[in-house]
Amino acid sequence: MDGGNAFRPEHVGVLGGRFHGRAVPVSSRKVAPLSNPPSTKTLASKRLTHLDRLEAESIHILREVVAEAERPVMLYSVGKDSAVMLHLARKAFYPAPPPFPLLHVDTTWKFQAMYELRDRAAREAGMELLVHQNPEAKALGINPFDHGSRHTDMWKTEGLKQALDKYGFDAAFGGARRDEEKARAKERIFSFRTASHRWDPKNQRPELWRLYNARKAKGESIRVFPLSNWTELDIWQYIQLEGIEIVPLYFAAPRPTVERDGLILMVDDDRFRLDPGEEPVMRSIRFRTLGCYPLTGAVESEAADLSAVIQEMLLTTTSERQGRAIDHDQAASMEKKKQEGYF
Amino acid sequence: MTSAEPRYRVDALIAEDIDAYLAIHQSKSMLRFITCGSVDDGKSTLIGRLLYDSKMIFEDQLASLEADSKRSGSQGQEIDFALLVDGLAAEREQGITIDVAYRFFATEKRKFIVADTPGHEQYTRNMVTGASTADLAVILIDARKGVLTQTRRHSFLAHLIGIRHVVLAVNKMDLVDYDRARFDAIVADYRAFASEIGIAAFTAIPLSGLRGDNIAQRTAAMPWHDGPTLIEHLETVEVEAEADCARPFRLPVQWVNRPNLDFRGFAGMIAGGTVKPGDAVRVLPSGRTTQVARIVTMDGDLDEGVSGQSVTLCLADEVDCSRGDVIATADAPPQVADQFQATIVWMAEDALQPGRAYWLKLGSQTSSATVQPPKYAIDVNTMAQLSAKMLELNDIGVAEVYTDRGLVFEPYADNHDLGGFILIDKATNATVAAGMIDFALRRSQNVHWQAIEISREAHAAQKNQQPKLLWFTGLSGSGKSTIANLVEKKLHALGKHSFLLDGDNIRHGLNKDLGFTDTDRIENIRRVGEVAKLMTDAGLIVLTAFISPFRAEREMVRKMLPDGEFVEIFVDTPLAVAEARDVKGLYKKARAGNLKNFTGIDSPYEPPAAPAIRIDTTVTSPDDAAESIVDYLASHS
Numbered sequence: 001m002d003g004g005n006a007f008r009p010e011h012v013g014v015l016g017g018r019f020h021g022r023a024v025p026v027s028s029r030k031v032a033p034l035s036n037p038p039s040t041k042t043l044a045s046k047r048l049t050h051l052d053r054l055e056a057e058s059i060h061i062l063r064e065v066v067a068e069a070e071r072p073v074m075l076y077s078v079g080k081d082s083a084v085m086l087h088l089a090r091k092a093f094y095p096a097p098p099p100f101p102l103l104h105v106d107t108t109w110k111f112q113a114m115y116e117l118r119d120r121a122a123r124e125a126g127m128e129l130l131v132h133q134n135p136e137a138k139a140l141g142i143n144p145f146d147h148g149s150r151h152t153d154m155w156k157t158e159g160l161k162q163a164l165d166k167y168g169f170d171a172a173f174g175g176a177r178r179d180e181e182k183a184r185a186k187e188r189i190f191s192f193r194t195a196s197h198r199w200d201p202k203n204q205r206p207e208l209w210r211l212y213n214a215r216k217a218k219g220e221s222i223r224v225f226p227l228s229n230w231t232e233l234d235i236w237q238y239i240q241l242e243g244i245e246i247v248p249l250y251f252a253a254p255r256p257t258v259e260r261d262g263l264i265l266m267v268d269d270d271r272f273r274l275d276p277g278e279e280p281v282m283r284s285i286r287f288r289t290l291g292c293y294p295l296t297g298a299v300e301s302e303a304a305d306l307s308a309v310i311q312e313m314l315l316t317t318t319s320e321r322q323g324r325a326i327d328h329d330q331a332a333s334m335e336k337k338k339q340e341g342y343f
Numbered sequence: 344m345t346s347a348e349p350r351y352r353v354d355a356l357i358a359e360d361i362d363a364y365l366a367i368h369q370s371k372s373m374l375r376f377i378t379c380g381s382v383d384d385g386k387s388t389l390i391g392r393l394l395y396d397s398k399m400i401f402e403d404q405l406a407s408l409e410a411d412s413k414r415s416g417s418q419g420q421e422i423d424f425a426l427l428v429d430g431l432a433a434e435r436e437q438g439i440t441i442d443v444a445y446r447f448f449a450t451e452k453r454k455f456i457v458a459d460t461p462g463h464e465q466y467t468r469n470m471v472t473g474a475s476t477a478d479l480a481v482i483l484i485d486a487r488k489g490v491l492t493q494t495r496r497h498s499f500l501a502h503l504i505g506i507r508h509v510v511l512a513v514n515k516m517d518l519v520d521y522d523r524a525r526f527d528a529i530v531a532d533y534r535a536f537a538s539e540i541g542i543a544a545f546t547a548i549p550l551s552g553l554r555g556d557n558i559a560q561r562t563a564a565m566p567w568h569d570g571p572t573l574i575e576h577l578e579t580v581e582v583e584a585e586a587d588c589a590r591p592f593r594l595p596v597q598w599v600n601r602p603n604l605d606f607r608g609f610a611g612m613i614a615g616g617t618v619k620p621g622d623a624v625r626v627l628p629s630g631r632t633t634q635v636a637r638i639v640t641m642d643g644d645l646d647e648g649v650s651g652q653s654v655t656l657c658l659a660d661e662v663d664c665s666r667g668d669v670i671a672t673a674d675a676p677p678q679v680a681d682q683f684q685a686t687i688v689w690m691a692e693d694a695l696q697p698g699r700a701y702w703l704k705l706g707s708q709t710s711s712a713t714v715q716p717p718k719y720a721i722d723v724n725t726m727a728q729l730s731a732k733m734l735e736l737n738d739i740g741v742a743e744v745y746t747d748r749g750l751v752f753e754p755y756a757d758n759h760d761l762g763g764f765i766l767i768d769k770a771t772n773a774t775v776a777a778g779m780i781d782f783a784l785r786r787s788q789n790v791h792w793q794a795i796e797i798s799r800e801a802h803a804a805q806k807n808q809q810p811k812l813l814w815f816t817g818l819s820g821s822g823k824s825t826i827a828n829l830v831e832k833k834l835h836a837l838g839k840h841s842f843l844l845d846g847d848n849i850r851h852g853l854n855k856d857l858g859f860t861d862t863d864r865i866e867n868i869r870r871v872g873e874v875a876k877l878m879t880d881a882g883l884i885v886l887t888a889f890i891s892p893f894r895a896e897r898e899m900v901r902k903m904l905p906d907g908e909f910v911e912i913f914v915d916t917p918l919a920v921a922e923a924r925d926v927k928g929l930y931k932k933a934r935a936g937n938l939k940n941f942t943g944i945d946s947p948y949e950p951p952a953a954p955a956i957r958i959d960t961t962v963t964s965p966d967d968a969a970e971s972i973v974d975y976l977a978s979h980s
Contacts, residue, residue, distance in 0.1 A: 060611075
């Protein structure tokens, strides 16, 4: 594939042209032609960087699932982690397209820019894209303005279970990372779910070496996390080195915003309910994480390219998930959600 | 709280020249290590400190950590770093870590993945799990307590799993006034023990996780320590993977990539050595040789693939090769065998049942396997060899393992990917054990199947019937033998060739050496299964009447035979009814405590989930039952 073309010019910024070295052997790949080159060439040819190792591990996991599961699917949320996971899947099965569909559990409230990238990314990968919207949530008009946590529960948690049951998927790839949250740190790479999609943190299968036990009874399924050992910095560096296209909302630009409960929210379409007299204000913002636009807080930023975004991330003092309303409810809220079937 | 500034990252460089910073960081290597110690050794505090000092904790996390520390922490008003690491809600309440958690931090030179593993006795399995992917082990010792039994246990397990780098972290030095004599005494003590179990070298570091002494920075409190700080050592120790490249090339084939007729690629992660286009390779177990034509990746073909890389190989010739095969250097291939001696760590609540068939997964190979009664178990505290009949949760033992087909392998000491395996329970699908192959048994390379001239089909055709195994299962006194006898009479009258194997008759002869323990019951059924298999090979319709209480053994017999030949007949009689009949007076004896392990009384019966035929003896007469079974045979032949 030609990632260079998919890499839209507006994302390149000061990096333009520097990281095009993609079709190169292991000896020189990922060692950017900048300062501090490795001193000994012979050693470098046998040494894999941490990103090489993470990539190899993820590809190994993706292939293992395809070899052992009957009906795998990749959960595709259109965020940066999903973008990396999709890219790894393309590498794992090249020159074949990844032998499974993409599934987007849609809430109808994602950013417009996400829908645009979603359809294009699936097409470019040569993969079938399945979009599931919980019909019940649709009928009830569940939305983030009126329904609070029920919005996430019905559209995402219930929607996901419905979609997995509907298509009979027995293995689903997710882009979760262990560094995101404490409950994730202890989850296995192959995470077993009962027929009712529940996770039992006390009854996880031990995972040794690179051996994954993908066996399960009928009706049971496995959630698989190929990015388990990646950190946020790894993800960003990999996006940069591989020229992976991500939603432009990750880069700062002037956008119409309002402030609610300490969060800067973007007015992405006319469904956003403005208070009487409230006027959206143009701010230079970007997002560190993407979800439903009325629930996703932006950060004020001038970082308009990848280097600047990484720079801000490294110098910042708040964690990635802070922009999401979901985690603030109570201590260990993620663990509760996961036990109930949230991804 | 001491003021710990972030020391691993050069914030100035990030701010001034982010691209230069990234250039350094993208060529970092990776080290995976485990920390071993008990709750009291300050293990979680040490990891929390590493994360904190490397600025992996953000302000919002720090704020909630401060709040948590005041609510449930053990450090009074100070920050309790341990709370950062203890993830699951149940654990937080108990104040202990109960599982393996993975943590991440990075310095200028390396990215680190830390497996945080618990120190409690009952959690050997978690430590082995965490250690299986680690290059290095940090063994924590409380300076006030010195080398404890658990220190020995952790060191032994780390050594057993093949970790070559050991750090002895003598923690809480602040609580012994940074006393050098105390540190030296502990190191001497540990050295004596380490050499006993074969740990040739280790690095000892005096430190304080709570204060941050000798973690990232040298401390003025211990000027006498001339070795590295913990971080310095972790940054410079040689990574195992680099040595892996020096070994012979191996690629366990994970998946065959065949998008069209013009492309056939063999995908997998290189498990040792390096490979180049043109290299002569051998495909195992078939032994066919060919050359590597291409190493294909989405980024273009590679000149060289190295250990630890996931690649796709194209071969020069059309050789048979599928998932589970291993592509290896032609002149130094791994061995193929079906009988091994292995060291086994049992990880499940249900104990090992010698003779029971489990799934064995080794690399990308899966086979059916049985474990023989252990030669001995190892006491993890004293390393003494104990005699053992079985292995229970957290037991470690050495036993022979037999697989139902040849596996491509290397001893674990030579190659973890081709020598480490897991055992999976066939009924529950749980991962029940981890195993490490010590060596193949010589006889496994010398036993060959005798090719038979008259096939089983020929035997059956001569008798003008289809061989079947009618497997009657049910409680003692349920009526298995009665019904089986009636069925055989009817078959005989129809001119069919049959034979009835009855529980009591077999136990008087072939199996008279077996008792009624779970292990013996399994062996009993295995032998009956093998005899029945020979008889069906001879073309007979075989009837067996055994309680056969365990689902797994009935499944084992089912799998010995061709599909459809095993007919499971569940003679379903409620316990109360069978006990009321008590034809042989056995229930009375069992109730009186004179008969141990009696099915239904003090030993379980696992009814078939989906028997081919179920007979409810409370409503069906034996004759009607026999008739329906004969009808079933007629309609399924």
